[in-house]
Amino acid sequence: MPELDIQNLHVSIEGNAIIRGLNLSVRRGEVHAIMGPNGTGKSTLAYAIMGHPNYEITQGDILLDGKSVLELAPDERSRAGLFLAFQYPVSIPGVTVANFLRTALNAKRRHADPPQEEISVLEFRKLLKAKMDLIEMEYAFGGRYLNEGFSGGEKKRTEVLQLAALEPSFAILDETDSGLDIDAIRIVSEGVNALKGPKMGVVVITHYQRILNYLQPDFVHVMFDGRIVESGGDKLALQLEEHGYDWVREKYGQTDAA
Ligand code: ADP
Ligand code: MG
Numbered sequence: 001m002p003e004l005d006i007q008n009l010h011v012s013i014e015g016n017a018i019i020r021g022l023n024l025s026v027r028r029g030e031v032h033a034i035m036g037p038n039g040t041g042k043s044t045l046a047y048a049i050m051g052h053p054n055y056e057i058t059q060g061d062i063l064l065d066g067k068s069v070l071e072l073a074p075d076e077r078s079r080a081g082l083f084l085a086f087q088y089p090v091s092i093p094g095v096t097v098a099n100f101l102r103t104a105l106n107a108k109r110r111h112a113d114p115p116q117e118e119i120s121v122l123e124f125r126k127l128l129k130a131k132m133d134l135i136e137m138e139y140a141f142g143g144r145y146l147n148e149g150f151s152g153g154e155k156k157r158t159e160v161l162q163l164a165a166l167e168p169s170f171a172i173l174d175e176t177d178s179g180l181d182i183d184a185i186r187i188v189s190e191g192v193n194a195l196k197g198p199k200m201g202v203v204v205i206t207h208y209q210r211i212l213n214y215l216q217p218d219f220v221h222v223m224f225d226g227r228i229v230e231s232g233g234d235k236l237a238l239q240l241e242e243h244g245y246d247w248v249r250e251k252y253g254q255t256d257a258a
Contacts, residue, residue, distance in 0.1 A: 003027050003065055004082075004170045004201055010059035011041070011048045011226075017058070018044045020226040026201040028169060031192060033215060033237075034205045036223035037245045042205045045223075046174040050084040051077050064170070079111045081169030085159040091147035097158060098128055098142035101165045108166060131164040135191050156184040160191030168200065175206040182210065189214030209244060212237045224252045 004026040011019035018041045026032055036042055048055045049062060051074040062069050069077050078084075092100065102124050109116035119127070132139055137157060147155060163171050173188055185208055192202050192215060204215060212220070220237045222230040222245075229252050230236060239247070 005063040005066075006049070006060070007063065008060035009045075009048065009057065009062065011044055012056045012058050013044065013054060018226055019048065021060070022223075022227050024203075024221065024228060026170060026203060028201045029196075029198040030219065031196055031202045031204070031215070031217045032219045032221060033211060033217040034203060034221045034223050034228070035209065035211070035240060036207060037249070038207050040223045041226045042207070042223055043174050044226075046084060046172050046205055049077075049172055050074050050082065078168075079108060083163060083166060083168030083171040085162075085171075085173050091145075091150075093145055093148055095146050096143050097146050097161070098124075100146045101128065101142075101162065104162070105165055128165065131161060135160055135164055135194050137161060153183040153187055156187045157191075160188060160195070163191065164195055170201045170203070172203045173205065175208065182208075185211050186214050209240045212241055222248055224248050 004024075006022060006024040009019055009022040010017060022041075022045065024032070024034075034042060034045070044055060048057060051069070051072060057070060064077075064080055064082065069080060069082070072080060102119065105124070105127075106118045109118065128142055129139060132142070135157075141154075141157075141161075144150075147158065150158065159173070163173075173192070175184070185206060188204060189211060192204060196202070204211065204217065217237075218233070220232055220240070221228045222236070222240070224245075229248065
């Protein structure tokens with residue numbers, strides 16, 4: 001049974017249909033890459049999965065372990081095991097990365113079934129150190145104020161650290177909005193490679209074909225015009241690396257433009 005199952009999803013923003021019949025199934029342990037030209041609705045998909053209120057789901061469903069998440073608020077989706085990189089405020093002056101993570105972790109523990117005790121300061125420090133080692137992050141970074149003055153790469157690194165500490169069932173990692181940032185792509189890919197495991201399914205979203213030099217996804221999907229139009233493995237990855245998206249536009253571009 002697919003564990004994160006997106007069925008015939010249609011999403012509108014301000015009355016404009018952006019996602020138009022998208023299907024995607026992800027199991028724990030799998031890494032999926034969703035790639036496609038700019039403007040095809042990749043970020044819209046990510047926001048819709050997390051329940052952003054501006055993204056109206058007009059048709060279809062999103063199931064987590066067989067149960068629809070559509071009625072859940074974003075924080076409830078997060079506690080149900082979904083992780084979206086940009087679900088957190090952009091910057092919180094006065095709150096360190098470490099404090100932020102401890103608060104997030106404790107919120108998760110409080111809402112666990114059955115509820116778990118708060119993590120002790122000592123235990124948290126050990127956990128943070130272990131996670132930072134795993135993704136080769138300097139321990140001192142935990143003392144910085146969250147996202148304050150962070151470079152694009154540092155923001156991505158912090159996201160990967162959140163992922164490592166919170167251990168969600170499914171993570172959706174969308175590219176930075178700051179456009180082409182090879183550093184960010186590399187950081188996310190290396191993080192995902194390090195954290196990959198049987199308990200977590202990951203979806204990495206980008207328009208940047210060279211991600212495939214860094215990330216070895218189990219599945220590659222091409223998104224175009226609000227749908228996934230091609231899915232495959234190495235062969236599709238190679239095709240994208242060699243030929244970009246031109247063939248995708250040629251093959252799918254003329255049909256039913258919105
Ligand atoms: P991608 O991430 O693939 O580059 P997006 O999901 O950001 O694509 O955008 C898909 C389409 O939705 C684009 O045509 C974009 O202009 C439109 N869009 C995105 N956000 C909004 C919004 N807030 N209001 C109206 N249209 C939007
Ligand atoms: Mg985008």
